[in-house]
Amino acid sequence: MKVIDTHCDALFKLQSARREHKVLDFRDAPELATNLQRLEAGNVGVQFFAIFVPPETSSMDQWECAVEQATIFHEEIIGKHEQVKLIRQWKDIDTLAPDEIGAVLTLEGAEPIGNDMQKLQTLYQMGVKSFGLTWNHANLCADGAKEPRGAGLTRLGREVVQLNNTHDILTDVSHLSVQAFWNVIEQADHPIATHSNVRAICDHPRNLDKSGSRFMKF
Numbered sequence: 001m002k003v004i005d006t007h008c009d010a011l012f013k014l015q016s017a018r019r020e021h022k023v024l025d026f027r028d029a030p031e032l033a034t035n036l037q038r039l040e041a042g043n044v045g046v047q048f049f050a051i052f053v054p055p056e057t058s059s060m061d062q063w064e065c066a067v068e069q070a071t072i073f074h075e076e077i078i079g080k081h082e083q084v085k086l087i088r089q090w091k092d093i094d095t096l097a098p099d100e101i102g103a104v105l106t107l108e109g110a111e112p113i114g115n116d117m118q119k120l121q122t123l124y125q126m127g128v129k130s131f132g133l134t135w136n137h138a139n140l141c142a143d144g145a146k147e148p149r150g151a152g153l154t155r156l157g158r159e160v161v162q163l164n165n166t167h168d169i170l171t172d173v174s175h176l177s178v179q180a181f182w183n184v185i186e187q188a189d190h191p192i193a194t195h196s197n198v199r200a201i202c203d204h205p206r207n208l209d210k211s212g213s214r215f216m217k218f
Contacts, residue, residue, distance in 0.1 A: 002045030006130070007106070007174075007195035008034035011069040012052045014076060026076050036081055039101055046093055046102040048130060048194060049073055053112050055137060063119060066112035070126045073105050088127060090168065106130035106172070106194070110141040115156055117163065124167055130194060131164055132172035133157055133180065142180040152179035158187060165189040 010032050017024040017031070028037040039047055051069045053062045078086050087093060087102045096102050105127040113119040123131075133153070134144035141157035143149055153161065161184060164171045171188040173181050174196040184191055197207050 001043070003043055004046040004048075005034070005039075005042075005044055006048045006192065007050055007108075008047065009050060009052060010034045010077075011049050011072055012054070014072050015065070015069050018072070027081065036084065036101075044101060045096065046087065046104060048104045048106050049077065050106045050108040050132075050194075051112075051128070052108045052135070055111075055135065057111075059111075059114070062112040063114075066107070066123075067126075070105060070123070070128075073103070073127075077103055086127060087129060090129070104129050106132065106170075108132040108172075108175070109135040109139065110157075110160065111135075111139050113160075115140050117159065120160060120163060124169065128169070130170035130172055130192065131160065132174060132194065133160065133184070134175050134177075136175060142183075143177040144180075145175050145177060147177055150177045150179055152177065153183040153187075158183070161187045170194075 014024055026035055029035055051066050053065045057065050084101050084103050087104045093102050107128050110133050133141045136144040136146035138147040141160055142153045143151045161171050170190045170192045171184055172192055172194045173184050174194050
């Protein structure tokens with residue numbers, strides 16, 4: 001049975017190494033929890049790769065950081081490994097050969113786009129197929145799971161979800177506040193929890209509970 005893994009931080013780790021003038025080979029670098037060797041050993045058929053801009057990044061550098069990770073995705077993961085195939089449309093998954101691995105580009109946290117919807121369109125063109133509105137904190141789209149205020153989607157956040165719907169993009173509820181989670185469930189055509197599990201088993205702010213505030217992982 002093939003596995004679909006909906007989250008990993010390989011792009012951030014590859015970028016960090018590049019900025020420190022180190023070379024990590026996606027094929028087998030042990031520093032990468034997700035590398036090609038491990039994907040093949042784990043019988044992974046589709047892997048999601050998250051663009052993640054760390055919170056300490058200045059607002060002026062966030063977009064550049066995100067674009068650099070997207071470039072690393074295309075150059076180091078897609079470009080250098082012929083068995084790794086870019087998923088641009090969901091139907092591409094159905095055409096993968098048994099020895100191929102589909103690669104899906106995602107975004108974790110809307111900070112890089114600010115309030116610029118053209119940047120969101122650019123991310124779609126780069127191949128982003130799943131969009132997580134927040135990491136742990138608040139941004140212009142919504143509050144995250146660790147934001148004390150606990151507010152829901154902003155007007156901009158609702159516009160982003162609607163554009164995701166229009167372009168057949170997944171809207172990721174992992175890391176959202178409780179209220180923002182429910183706002184997404186009400187509006188999104190394609191909600192997903194890419195890396196949230198069951199709060200009853202592990203009481204972590206990112207995890208979901210079934211008793212009124214959050215759903216179990218689906």
